[in-house]
Amino acid sequence: MADTANPFLTPSPLPYQLPPFAEIRDEHYRPAFDRGFQEQLAEVQAIADSPDEPTFENTMLALERSGQVLQRVAEVFFNKSSSDSTDFTNALEEEIAPLLSAHQDAIRLNPALYARIQRLHERRHDLGLAPEGVYLIERYYTEFTLAGAGLDDEQKERLRDYNQRLSTLTTRFEKNLLADTNELAVVFDSADELDGLGEGELSAAAEAARERGLDGKYVVTLVLPTGHPWLANLTDRRSRERIMAASRSRGIRGGEHDNRELVLEITRLRAERARLLGFDTHAAFVTADETARTPEAVADMLGRLAPPAARNARAEQAALQQQLGDGETVESWDWAKLTDAVRQATYDVDFAAMRPYFEAERVLRDGVFYAATKLYGITFEERPDLVAYHPEARVFEVRNEDGSGLGLYILDLYTRDSKRGGAWMNPLISQSELLDYPTVVVNNLNVPKPAAGEPTLLTYDETNTLFHEFGHALHGLFARVTYPKFAGTNVFRDFVEFPSQVNEMWMLWPEVVANYAVHHETGERMPQELIDKLHASESFNEGFATSEYLAAALLDQAWHRITADDTVTDVAAFEAEALAAVGLDNPAVPPRYASTYFAHTFSGGYDAGYYSYIWSEVLDADTVEWFKENGGLTRANGDRFRDRLLGVGGSKDPLEAYRDFRGRDAVIEPLLKRRGLDS
Template identity: 90%
Template sequence: MADTANPFFSPSTLPYQLPPFADIRDEHYRPAFERGFEEQLAEIDAIVAAGEPATFENTMLPLERSGQTLQRVAEVFFNKSSSDSTDFTNALEEEMAPRLAAHQDAIRLNPELYARIASLHARLDELGLDPESRYLVERYYTEFTLAGAGLDDADKERLREYNQRLSTLTTRFEKNLLADTNELAVVFDSAEELDGLGEGELSAAAQAAAERGLDGKYVVTLVLPTGHPWLADLTRRESRERIMAASRARGIRGGDNDNRDLVLEITRLRAERARLLGFDTHAAYVTADQTARTPEAVADMLGRLAPAAARNARAEQADLQRQLGDDETVEAWDWAHLTGKVRAEKFDVDFAAMRPYFEAERVLRDGVFYAANRLYGITFTERPDLVAYHPDARVFEARNEDGSELGLYILDLYTRDSKRGGAWMNPLISQSALLDTPTVVVNNLNVPKPAAGEPTLLTYDETNTLFHEFGHALHGLFARVAYPRFAGTNVFRDFVEFPSQVNEMWMLWPEVLENYAVHHRTGERMPQELVDKLHASESFNEGFATSEYLAAALLDQAWHRITADDAVEDVAAFEAQALADVGLDNPAVPPRYASTYFAHTFSGGYDAGYYSYIWSEVLDADTVEWFRENGGLKRENGDRFRSRLLGVGGSKDPLEAYRDFRGRDAEIEPLLKRRGLDN
């Protein structure tokens, strides 16, 4: 194949170097990976073969320039395999996962390269580097050291085996979960069984059935968390129970898609690898290079929150039981539905009544984009001339207030069987001055797609998720760094959720809500009375919400605080004991994710790090207080947040960046108040 025939062999000539998706074929991926591996290893060999002593210019700069072909193909391929997988991408990902792990190890465990980085680190004060360049040396030295670069040859070989095996297992976990999620989609014979759903949801369920050749029926596809958003509206208890049972059955039914053995092997290998690297547990290994620093610090914080959350959930459950009556017991599949009734009774709030005001296009343009314009002065213009990787994925050009280019934003809103569950942001092209690269970021959600001609009405949670994921996108778009290592959201895992959580505040900010919350049929704005009731109920059901999250976070910690000598043989028994140990073993409040469908921790890079959502929410809640104290949706506030936090990417210590923005460390009290844990 001629070089010119493969789109990955050179940078794209499209605006912002957008990958030429119209030209990319399946046969292009493997040759691009092969060349990418070969090129980067040759580039590393050239660095270590240099006869001169290590300098920043002959070591760090070529290291940062290395691997551009591999980066181009990897960003596109893994976005494709997550958002629009096929049998081909599934097979190639399973093939490439261990090879990528081996490739990473070939670089990070290279003794000559590590010696050069260590030499620079030892002489940092003599090098006269600017702050970002100095931080680059520090980060590489820390990461290589933690990755095992100082091990002897025998231990390095064992480490390579661990890394390759783990990459294979986590890839298989994700593929099993996607397949089982699709197989467990719940089929209903009639609309009566889905009583309580609106026209949009029924249309989406009918469309999902039609796509499976089940004309005249209705299919409810599963979401990644345990609870399905439609459980709140479904009036038939047996229908709710069927959906919940399907959700919780993922990965435990035996057969090819059973994830229980994978959970056990993944956690055992992670513990053994941690011991090889000098740590007691995988949690200790992971947190050593996060802002938390130790699993004990994580346990201390989560332990402070769990008892109050469980207590509040039990009080909420008593209210639900009164609603249900004495003849039946509140079950997990009842919680969302009965909560809606209690919320309506106590606060007269009905989330279902809000959906007509959350039409997706209006939310996007007059909500999400509008808030960003008011706060940062940026604008978004759709570019139908630019082709994305799927017909549902839309491309928008972002520009600064002065008209200068900011980057491209791609939104892929709808669910499909080929897309993994959840919602996420990832880059396709990341800005760096060294490589003179622009920015292209993608937001993926999983909103059910209605039939043609029907409006897409978002739930309250889906609207919140769109604002959240757009916060990640802004982080990626705004970062302006010298080196690729610090581009976009390349920050500590327990800090990365902070900017996205902050962006959630604009969903209900009065000026923003008034601009987008318009009834899709009547054109009337959401009544202020409804908004006031919503605010009055903000801490309602936070016992449940905090408990289900903490249960998952503590379960993640429990799996990754086992040692290499601990023998775990039964996933269900381990999970039950872990939840009982922290007082979160309430059957009516299951974890947001059970082990066998806990994609964050077993395939998504949040292993021993799922705590990061609430860890960074401390910063988020404190930041929301700052915005309120300083006038809210104002350009000067946005400019400060952009320049001192979002704009620095990963180029400085995140807590130092936070102190630069806030003038002090974050305080936990705003979080406790938000979640109803302060009393």
């Protein structure tokens, strides 16, 4: 295919190099991947074969400039395969996954290239480089070493086989999960079965049914976690049970979408690969290059939190039991509904009553964007002239206070069968001075779409999720680095959630919530009394929330602390034993994700790393205290946070960046207080 016919082969001429989605066709992807693989391997081999003494310019900078075609097509394709998959993208992803793994291995396991990086690493402090340049050498050396660059040829061949097989299996896991999630969407014959839902929710359920050719019925689509936001509202206990049963049966029904054998094979291969690389377990391999450094450090922290969280959950369960009649027991599908009743009785907080105040457009413009403008001085202008990858995805231009361009922000709000579950941020173009690249980032959520003409009313959790994911987007937009390796959110995995968690604090910040929380029909602002009650109930139900999260995090650790000599044959039995070992085997409080639909750990890149959320929350809670102590939503505070943390991307050790911002290391006490674990 000629260069002029394939939009991936040259930089986009659009503003901020936005990919030319209107021109991209299915037939462009595979040729661009093939060209990208070929070009980068040639570029890397030229570096490795150079007879010249290795220098920062002819080795590190040459590496950083390599692979631009591959980067362009990969960012676009994997965003599409996650947010708007088709039979074509599913098939191509299964083809590409092992090829991409082999390509990465061809670079990282190249002995001549590794030797050049080693020589630069030995004299990195004598090269007259700025700190970012020294850190670039250190990161390449560490990553290549951990990736197996020092293995002998036979070991490298085994490693390549492990990597390619794992890439295929994790891709298959994700596709199975999406298919099973769609198949298990729960069909209801009448609105009576969904009593308790608001008009917007019923409209979304009817629209989901209509899209499936089930006019007159109602379909409740599943979300990625075990629970479902509508369980808190449904009055029909049988309806709640049906939704929970469908959610928990993903990947365990037998047939082509069963994920149990994949879980067993993935964890076995990861353990064998870890031993080949010199580690006892996959968890040890992963944490060696995270801020945690060892699985023992992770176990120590999670072990401090699990017992008080389990005790709090049991106490909450006892209070919920009083809401039921004789002979009835609190089940997992009852928890959200009963919790809402207790919350209303104790704190007079009704989350359902808040939804009319959380109209999506106002939340976005007068909440999320407003807070960012007040804090950082940036502004947002929608660009309908710029075409995104899906008709529902909206493009916004982001500018600094002085009018200079910062980047593009794309929001893809609504759920659809072609989109995987959950919420996330992806980069499409990542800033770097070396390549003179700008920034384009995407936020994906899974909000049910109401019928045409109906308002999109967010739940409390969906509103919080939008603030959270926008925190990732700000991290990507603000990072200003020299080298592509450090662009955007390219930081340690157990640090990457920190900026997004901090951004959640602005959801209920007085000035922000007063600006966006307006009743979509009456125009009245959310009563301050309701907001005060929300704050008073902040630690309510934290036993459940912490326990369901920790159960998943500890389950992830358990799977990845098995050794290559261990034999696991039964997924359900392994889960039960792992949860019992830490006292989190409460049937009424299931893990946020069970193994067969644990996308984070079996297809999402958080393997042995799901602990990252609460690990990062230590920094988050400590940072929230700093903002409160220093005046909150001010430009001075925003500039400090932007300059010393968000703006550095991955160009320095993240804990060093945190100390630079905070003036000290983080302490855990604010987190314990937030989650009600300090007593």
